[in-house]
Amino acid sequence: MLQEIATRVEEIRKKWEEDGRRVSSLKELEEVRIRYLGRKGLVTALFAALRELPPAERAEAGRLLNALREEIQGEIERLRTELQAAAEAERLRREAYDFTLPGVWRGVGKLHPLTQVRLEIERIFMEMGFDVASGPEVETDYYNFEALNIPEDHPARDEWDSFYIGEGLLLRTHTSPVQIRVMKSRKPPVRIICPGRCYRRDTPDATHFPVFHQVELLWVERGLTMAHLKWIIEEFVRQFFGPGYEMRFSADFFPFTEPSAQVHIRRRGGPWLEIMGAGMVDPAVFEEVGYDPEEVTGFAFGLGIERMAMLKYGIDDIRLFFQNDVRFLGQF
Numbered sequence: 551m552l553q554e555i556a557t558r559v560e561e562i563r564k565k566w567e568e569d570g571r572r573v574s575s576l577k578e579l580e581e582v583r584i585r586y587l588g589r590k591g592l593v594t595a596l597f598a599a600l601r602e603l604p605p606a607e608r609a610e611a612g613r614l615l616n617a618l619r620e621e622i623q624g625e626i627e628r629l630r631t632e633l634q635a636a637a638e639a640e641r642l643r644r645e646a647y648d649f650t651l652p653g654v655w656r657g658v659g660k661l662h663p664l665t666q667v668r669l670e671i672e673r674i675f676m677e678m679g680f681d682v683a684s685g686p687e688v689e690t691d692y693y694n695f696e697a698l699n700i701p702e703d704h705p706a707r708d709e710w711d712s713f714y715i716g717e718g719l720l721l722r723t724h725t726s727p728v729q730i731r732v733m734k735s736r737k738p739p740v741r742i743i744c745p746g747r748c749y750r751r752d753t754p755d756a757t758h759f760p761v762f763h764q765v766e767l768l769w770v771e772r773g774l775t776m777a778h779l780k781w782i783i784e785e786f787v788r789q790f791f792g793p794g795y796e797m798r799f800s801a802d803f804f805p806f807t808e809p810s811a812q813v814h815i816r817r818r819g820g821p822w823l824e825i826m827g828a829g830m831v832d833p834a835v836f837e838e839v840g841y842d843p844e845e846v847t848g849f850a851f852g853l854g855i856e857r858m859a860m861l862k863y864g865i866d867d868i869r870l871f872f873q874n875d876v877r878f879l880g881q882f
């Protein structure tokens with residue numbers, strides 16, 4: 551009967567209003583759609599009942615049913631659009647990048663400026679035909695002093711306030727003991743450099759530190775003169791610093807060289823900085839290692855690596871090299 555159909559349509563509409571309101575996801579919406587409009591849905595079942603009505607009532611009942619179905623269908627479409635938009639917004643929110651956040655910085659390591667300078671010095675001298683030698687940092691009194699013509703009571707020892715660490719042992723005060731070690735183990739000609747760490751009981755200031763680095767150079771052969779020494783140093787300074795630097799030789803004294811010199815460098819217009827002691831190997835040293843001073847001559851120098859780096863990079867305090875502050879170290 552038409553009346554029954556109309557009542558049923560109202561019931562379903564009420565129920566739908568509640569069910570429709572409760573839907574909160576696309577999945578729930580699909581479940582509700584099937585419950586109302588699916589093949590066995592509530593609305594679909596009513597359409598089946600139409601056939602049992604008298605023909606005169608069918609048109610009116612059909613109109614009521616169609617209206618209900620369209621209403622529900624329209625509402626479902628509206629909800630679907632809404633829920634899809636919400637899901638999309640949620641997805642974008644979840645996948646969004648915040649481009650204003652700082653990135654994850656992976657620092658790139660670098661060699662310490664003193665290592666860079668040492669490698670550059672080694673490169674220059676290796677290209678000139680020098681070998682790289684080495685010796686111990688804990689040295690005996692004999693190699694550090696005695697064999698270098700600095701006997702026990704020699705006043706020159708005062709120049710090297712040293713770290714003694716027991717019977718006849720000390721932290722080497724310079725790389726010159728390597729000269730002795732090399733000459734005792736090889737026959738001339740000898741052409742070596744020896745970079746290494748040295749220690750002196752110095753009070754730290756802008757140009758002194760108790761730990762520092764030197765490069766020793768030794769060239770022994772027939773017929774070498776002070777002119778060769780000077781050329782080697784000039785050529786080295788030219789290659790290492792390039793233009794814009796000045797060099798100064800002056801007389802000095804070392805027990806193991808005769809004559810002896812010191813070399814100062816400055817950036818044109820800047821202050822002079824002593825970078826090395828140098829000289830012709832003293833005959834007493836040759837005799838000590840078993841070389842004949844009538845046969846060979848030679849020269850040596852000891853170069854301060856920190857001071858080379860300070861001049862090259864314009865660093866005015868040697869202590870910066872040893873503070874391990876990456877803000878400083880990273881600049882080179």
Ligand code: PHE
Pocket residue numbers: 723724725726804807826827828829850851852853
């Ligand atoms: N060993 C000297 C020093 O440390 C430098 C030097 C080396 C001088 C070689 C002459 C020859 O001061």
